[in-house]
Amino acid sequence: MELFFMTLTTGIMVGGIYALVALGWVLIYKCSGALNLAMGEMTLIGAYVSLSFYSMGVPFLLALLFSLVIGFALGVLTERIFLDRLIGEPVLTVIMVTVGLSFFFKGTVEFLWGTDTRVFDPPVFSIEPIRIGPLVIGQVYLWSFVAAIILLCVFVCFFKYTRWGLAMQATADDEMAALSVGVSARYVYAAAWAIAFMAAGVGGTLLGNINGLNISVGYLGLLVLPAVVLGGLNSIPGAIVGGIIIGILQNFCGAYLDRYFPGGVKEIAPFAFMAVFLLFKPYGLWGWERIERV
């Protein structure tokens, strides 16, 4: 029973981070209708940037802030250089540009930072676990979860209550109508990429804190794809719920199935689950069902 609750809490906490990354992903999808396959590499870039600042002696929070700023700049830049010209092109084109971007980012990261695992040294969060009743939670998980939740709240409030957020929602809903009432789609796209980059960067930093940072953290960034699909591609609450479900599922598979199928059950379980899930609910939990006509 103890194992059950331990797994559950760890799952929820990791799931919070996935939700944060998934948020950025849904945002890009909602605004531009494109699948961003460079998400994993975007988490990597943010994580490496904050790691570099941190190892230079900058305090962690400040390093995180710097990575947010750089993420913002890179997001805007990426959108301006690569994606701005593609407004109105077929969606496959945009997806493939993000594939190209993912290669470009990955190559650059490997070139600049190497492929060895690097850790945040000295550790940002103390190793001493926190006990709440019978539960033992690593501080890394707890604080990451808290940070993820805070950022999630900030982003959701941003969408609900600010002018920019409303403009983004409007563009997502109906690009033509938004344009005709004076919302600039180009700025909205740029903002979507910037926010996605920032969210991915924070998510990557938190994930890197847990197990050290190497290229495979980018793979963890890809794990948000099942999360997003589970929630439905264009639903922000769906992304959050999906992220947490995937986190829990992953940890449960790691805890209970690993002894029957030794090896990487933990890594592939979300994908396997997603492939089966899509057979029964092709649009995820809260995705928009598209009604098609000839």
Add this chain to the structure above:
Amino acid sequence: MSTTFLPCGVYHQNYAQEHGWWQTRFIKAKMILLFVVLFVGIPFGADSYWLSVYNQVGYTILGALGVQLLIGFCGQVTLGHAAFLAVGAYTSTLLILEFPWPQLLIKWGLAYPLSIIIAAVMSGICSVLFGLPSARVKGFYLILTTMAAQFIIVDFIITQYVSQIGGRGQAFSLPPGTIKVGPWVIDNDLKVYYMMIVLVILCVTIVVNLLRSRAGRAWVAIRDNDISAEVMGINVVKYKLLAFFVAGFIGGIAGAFWISNLAAISPEHFPWFWSLWLVGVILIGGVGSIHGTIFGSIFMVVVMELLQLGIMPLADTYPKLLMDFLFIKEAAFGLAICAFMIFEPYGLAYRWGQIKNYFNLWPFSY
């Protein structure tokens, strides 16, 4: 896409001419010249380094052909094709190493050719299995299920289980002399080259002929609009799964062929990177064109080799450049895809068609 026009003054007079492979005498001469170059010129003109580069090109063509069929002709975006290459390679290897072949077949050198066919069927079946969701989902959701194929097959089943068979650890090595086609033992680049060129011609012929058949027209209809295809009476699910089967089949051939060059395989030969690379190849070559597959493969492999050659002289001053060349290659590939998508979205094949049209229509090009 561009249509290639016939030169001035060439007209068809019956259906047989219109369906002909090589429609004018000039094209026929060109193709015969191409065959001579492929079978005689290149093998005797190239040193073993360039031969291995050409083999790489051939492998990329075989791999990308299935992707082209799925994405370019059937509209089913797949990002997990390396998994089916891996299934082919592993099936063939395991058959050669573990299967108790009758002595007669080994003596005649039929074990490897037979294993290629079995491997191809096997990966065709795997491909259909992961194509099943395409009956219900499409677009992004399908991309994700094909990604699942990559992670489940390569990162889980093959890495954790298949590569443990026989207690060999991660890498299977094929002892010399086991890969034998008829009386020839495939042991140097030249023989691999000949096998490659035969397989490539065979597979391209199969795919092109399939595209001229009922199945091919059904695929194109599904690609263009699957709902109207269904309205027209095409069994959409059947033809989608058929496309997945054929793509997997050719992927299996590619994988089983490549073990003859590698002599040892491990799951690292089939990463997700390779799936994306194959998609990138057809995008650069041109989606929806068999020429595009070939041009894209040649471009990607040869240009990357040239990049490496270009970097060589700088190696003394900047040793990091050569050391991390793999990463530079990756980044350059990414940029190439982006640039092609932005500036040349129809790929190299489109440009090629335009060049041909320029000459065909000259001097009345309006």
